[in-house]
């Protein structure tokens with residue numbers, strides 16, 4: 584007879600308990616959490632050659648875009664739709680936490696802006712524009728921008744959003760945009 588190690592049973596139970604808890608958070612009177620997912624399809628070889636070793640984690644299982652192709656599309660005003668926030672729009676109750684999760688291969692920002700516009704990496708702006716909108720200007724040299732960063736596999740929780748419309752974009756890839764409406 585084969586014995587199942589007690590530790591693996593405990594681990595399984597902990598996973599089940601965690602899942603139950605996550606579902607319960609969205610019910611009842613608690614406003615809970617809503618997730619926004621950041622996606623990309625960075626190609627590790629061409630990205631790391633320019634941006635440094637291990638910059639792009641290969642999570643796309645073959646569906647990838649090289650850095651020159653990504654830049655060319657962004658510059659021409661036809662950016663790669665594989666770089667995306669999902670969903671594009673979400674309506675939440677006041678008090679709900681918006682958790683932006685980076686499931687892509689490279690860093691992004693989840694930055695609240697008054698109006699969508701250019702980010703701080705000119706080759707990724709339409710026409711390679713060097714001007715960035717105020718919320719993105721200064722890049723990661725600015726603490727205000729740096730603290731909106733979401734690294735691969737991490738998440739940034741936005742709390743305390745007031746009633747009304749809120750716009751979020753990535754300051755690196757300015758076509759990554761989404762809207763949160765708080766009721």
Ligand SMILES: [Cu+2]
Pocket residue numbers: 666690691692753754755756759
């Ligand atoms: Cu981005």
